[in-house]
Amino acid sequence: MSNLLSPAGTKVLFMGNEAIARGALEAGVSVAAGYPGTPSSEIIERLAHVAPERKLYVEWSVNEKVALEVAAAASFAGLRSMCVMKQNGVNVASDFLLHLTASGTRGGLVLVTCEDPGALSSVNEGESRYFARMLEIPLLEPSSFQEAKDLTKWAFELSETIGNVVMLRSVTRMSHASGNVICGKLPSKFRQAKFDYDGPVMDSQTGPMISTPVVAKHALHQKKLKEAEALFEKSPFNQYVGPAKPQLLIITSSACFLYSQEAIKMLNLQKRVGILKLASTWPLPQKLLKKYLRLTNKIMIVEEVLPFLEENVKVLAAGILKELGIKTFYGKIDMTLPAIGELNPDLVAAALAKIMKVKYKLLSAAYAKELQEAAALIPAREQTFCAGCPHRASFWNIHNAIALDGRDGFVCGDIGCYSMAALSPATGYHTMPTLHSMGSGTGLASGFAKLGSFGFDKPILTVCGDSTFYHAVIPALINAQHNRANITFIVLDNAGTAMTGFQPHPGLTTSALKDVVPAVEIAAICSAIGAKVMIGDPFNLEATSKILTSFLAEKGSVKVLILRQACALSPEKKGKKIFDVKVNEELCLGESCGCNRLCTRIFRCPALTWDRTKKKAVVDEVICAGCGVCYSICPQKAITKTEAATK
Amino acid sequence: MKKQVYKDPMNVIITGVGGQGNVLASRVLAGMLVTAGYFVTIGETFGMSQRGGSVMSHLRISRESVLSPQIPQGRADVIIGLEPAEALRVLTRYGHPDVVALINSRVVYPIGVITGELSYPPLAEIESTFKKLTARSWVIDATVAAVELGNPILSNIVMIGALAKTALLPIDRRAFEKEIAKDMAADKCKINLRAFDAGAGMI
Numbered sequence: 150m151s152n153l154l155s156p157a158g159t160k161v162l163f164m165g166n167e168a169i170a171r172g173a174l175e176a177g178v179s180v181a182a183g184y185p186g187t188p189s190s191e192i193i194e195r196l197a198h199v200a201p202e203r204k205l206y207v208e209w210s211v212n213e214k215v216a217l218e219v220a221a222a223a224s225f226a227g228l229r230s231m232c233v234m235k236q237n238g239v240n241v242a243s244d245f246l247l248h249l250t251a252s253g254t255r256g257g258l259v260l261v262t263c264e265d266p267g268a269l270s271s272v273n274e275g276e277s278r279y280f281a282r283m284l285e286i287p288l289l290e291p292s293s294f295q296e297a298k299d300l301t302k303w304a305f306e307l308s309e310t311i312g313n314v315v316m317l318r319s320v321t322r323m324s325h326a327s328g329n330v331i332c333g334k335l336p337s338k339f340r341q342a343k344f345d346y347d348g349p350v351m352d353s354q355t356g357p358m359i360s361t362p363v364v365a366k367h368a369l370h371q372k373k374l375k376e377a378e379a380l381f382e383k384s385p386f387n388q389y390v391g392p393a394k395p396q397l398l399i400i401t402s403s404a405c406f407l408y409s410q411e412a413i414k415m416l417n418l419q420k421r422v423g424i425l426k427l428a429s430t431w432p433l434p435q436k437l438l439k440k441y442l443r444l445t446n447k448i449m450i451v452e453e454v455l456p457f458l459e460e461n462v463k464v465l466a467a468g469i470l471k472e473l474g475i476k477t478f479y480g481k482i483d484m485t486l487p488a489i490g491e492l493n494p495d496l497v498a499a500a501l502a503k504i505m506k507v508k509y510k511l512l513s514a515a516y517a518k519e520l521q522e523a524a525a526l527i528p529a530r531e532q533t534f535c536a537g538c539p540h541r542a543s544f545w546n547i548h549n550a551i552a553l554d555g556r557d558g559f560v561c562g563d564i565g566c567y568s569m570a571a572l573s574p575a576t577g578y579h580t581m582p583t584l585h586s587m588g589s590g591t592g593l594a595s596g597f598a599k600l601g602s603f604g605f606d607k608p609i610l611t612v613c614g615d616s617t618f619y620h621a622v623i624p625a626l627i628n629a630q631h632n633r634a635n636i637t638f639i640v641l642d643n644a645g646t647a648m649t650g651f652q653p654h655p656g657l658t659t660s661a662l663k664d665v666v667p668a669v670e671i672a673a674i675c676s677a678i679g680a681k682v683m684i685g686d687p688f689n690l691e692a693t694s695k696i697l698t699s700f701l702a703e704k705g706s707v708k709v710l711i712l713r714q715a716c717a718l719s720p721e722k723k724g725k726k727i728f729d730v731k732v733n734e735e736l737c738l739g740e741s742c743g744c745n746r747l748c749t750r751i752f753r754c755p756a757l758t759w760d761r762t763k764k765k766a767v768v769d770e771v772i773c774a775g776c777g778v779c780y781s782i783c784p785q786k787a788i789t790k791t792e793a794a795t796k
Numbered sequence: 797m798k799k800q801v802y803k804d805p806m807n808v809i810i811t812g813v814g815g816q817g818n819v820l821a822s823r824v825l826a827g828m829l830v831t832a833g834y835f836v837t838i839g840e841t842f843g844m845s846q847r848g849g850s851v852m853s854h855l856r857i858s859r860e861s862v863l864s865p866q867i868p869q870g871r872a873d874v875i876i877g878l879e880p881a882e883a884l885r886v887l888t889r890y891g892h893p894d895v896v897a898l899i900n901s902r903v904v905y906p907i908g909v910i911t912g913e914l915s916y917p918p919l920a921e922i923e924s925t926f927k928k929l930t931a932r933s934w935v936i937d938a939t940v941a942a943v944e945l946g947n948p949i950l951s952n953i954v955m956i957g958a959l960a961k962t963a964l965l966p967i968d969r970r971a972f973e974k975e976i977a978k979d980m981a982a983d984k985c986k987i988n989l990r991a992f993d994a995g996a997g998m999i
Contacts, residue, residue, distance in 0.1 A: 326837065328862040410864070530906040
């Protein structure tokens with residue numbers, strides 16, 4: 150059940166992403182499209198839940214570029230639409246985005262990018278704000294949950310006012326954090342789609358949706374951006390909080406506003422430090438900034454990832470140097486704040502304490518020392534594949550096939566939970582030395598495989614997940630086949646977009662709206678391009694190793710192995726064991742087994758642990774998912790599996 | 797409910813290992829507090845950061861406003877540890893002498909411990925460290941109780957029951973019952989209430 154449709158005036162606890170979804174509903178959004186990616190996925194998910202009641206069309210698109218095209222079509226037809234992605238998605242969508250912002254839009258179109266400072270669930274600290282500047286579109290950044298809702302709603306109006314895309318940027322600590330929100334009114338009228346294109350070429354409402362005549366349209370585009378700036382000057386979302394004459398002015402946006410507020414309180418600097426909180430960070434409202442820059446000579450800019458705001462404020466200040474006078478700026482560029490990673494109240498407080506020359510010490514030295522000593526007791530906990538994860542079995546098979554082949558083959562990695570094989574090499578049994586963007590594993594494999602004439606003749610493997618296959622792998626795979634790249638291409642098919650929460654993809658038979666749809670089969674696509682295709686079960690170690698070994702030895706071009714086994718956390722599997730797995734202590738040879746503790750030292754399943762007193766392997770029944778794979782790896786057959794009783 | 801939190805904001809951290817039900821526990825707890833009229837800010841992360849790793853939910857409970865979704869170091873008032881070493885990890889970063897802690901005794905070994913590269917401190921040492929560095933701490937066998945109820949995943953709810961009994965926060969059985977009834981089927985509510993009661997009985 151969803152509280153996303155709570156009546157106006159209700160006070161609810163919303164995750165930032167839910168607040169964004171609710172804001173879109175209050176704006177009367179009709180179409181929403183996106184591709185899953187942490188921390189953005191809940192927005193489309195929640196909208197899909199309420200689609201029947203709110204007459205929405207919601208889809209998980211094959212990738213972010215297509216999602217934006219789908220949203221743009223709705224906008225051209227006069228509907229309000231939203232496109233949602235994580236920071237990396239903006240890169241994928243950027244080709245179309247560049248053209249779209251040149252043609253302009255009609256119905257309000259909001260591009261939501263949820264970014265991940267500190268890369269908590271990403272392989273980079275991508276930063277999309279520079280796209281807004283490069284593409285000359287407005288950029289909004291909410292700094293509370295209420296504002297996430299209200300600003301999203303307003304973003305649609307703004308988009309219609311200027312006839313262009315509005316970018317709304319959230320961050321993990323906003324999207325995945327939760328707080329109180331008071332709901333507004335949901336519209337009772339719904340728009341109808343209508344696409345006019347017979348009018349004059351410069352008429353944005355009736356003419357064709359194209360970027361030409363380029364220069365004339367570019368001029369209009371820039372004029373409209375100026376209108377946005379004028380609205381930002383008066384926007385209640387941009388706010389100053391603090392004393393009339395602060396000694397230090399903080400300029401900030403997003404979750405950093407909450408950190409800054411907290412840091413000021415921690416240091417008791419409420420009477421000395423003020424905050425200019427900007428919800429609109431591009432274009433900057435120049436007059437507003439001028440007004441507050443005048444308040445003091447010391448300015449700190451608090452933001453995450455790159456110094457976007459800092460650079461733009463400095464450029465603005467340089468332009469009015471004569472009237473403004475010389476200011477001292479603190480931020481990322483002078484290293485007052487860390488140039489990398491996400492911020493928090495402690496980091497902002499440390500910077501403030503330095504600038505304001507105040508001391509911040511909460512704990513006695515003796516207590517702090519005791520905490521430090523206690524910290525030394527705690528073992529690190531590295532991320533790893535879950536108990537019962539099919540990826541562990543897949544990499545076990547891959548590792549063994551590469552070892553058996555003996556020519557130092559390796560795997561080009563891709564994006565999914567299986568990225569952990571690269572991030573923590575022992576998890577993937579040291580097989581995966583490359584990891585980049587979605588689909589690039591196959592492209593890299595295609596390239597490595599063509600280096601034979603330069604003396605490079607290792608067997609090349611690559612992996613991708615089922616959702617990733619559709620997103621960006623297909624062109625690279627066709628490239629490999631066309632250019633006769635001899636690669637072993639392994640699809641780790643765990644029946645869903647598992648890492649982000651089991652969103653459907655084209656290979657499944659349900660859509661985002663839970664309609665039953667025909668599956669677009671990976672095997673059929675691979676066969677159609679002429680590749681050799683086999684399907685296996687990663688839990689069947691013997692059969693899978695056999696296929697892989699023969700693929701590595703085989704000459705030719707693309708050989709495809711689809712390893713099918715649903716994710717251990719998937720709704721159909723979670724909490725249901727296939728096998729009851731136990732260690733027979735009498736058979737377990739412990740440390741004297743010739744395998745060098747293959748089970749617990751090498752295999753690395755969190756459920757297969759080591760009893761240090763008995764010096765035997767032991768299965769933790771609370772954690773064990775009952776996949777039974779460890780039964781197959783024990784040379785002593787000391788691990789037993791019996792069919793689990795169905796509950 | 798008339799009871800007030802004893803300070804404003806009240807900072808609560810729920811911690812454990814990915815898959816132990818951290819997020820559900822924080823949602824249920826926050827839901828009860830929002831119904832009781834508080835501003836609640838939750839900070840947490842989902843996604844790959846959960847897979848087998850340490851997880852944390854930060855809850856800030858206030859009469860006045862939403863707050864930073866990250867609690868500053870040394871400022872946790874209550875630590876709820878679904879796993880002992882994770883509770884200790886949080887204590888060493890967010891603890892202060894007045895902090896109270898409620899800890900599930902069930903150990904989940906990190907991979908590094910299983911392989912033998914790292915060692916896990918004896919539970920007794922973790923317990924004595926908590927005794928020494930907190931105002932009050934409880935260690936309960938929440939997972940044992942949950943397994944007896946038929947499903948180890950109920951450990952998180954056992955902990956919520958125990959938390960309610962400590963009276964550190966303005967939550968009680970009725971509020972819990974109302975909160976879970978919003979999302980759960982009747983049979984699920986029943987088993988969750990039994991888990992709640994089991995936890996309350998351990999304090």
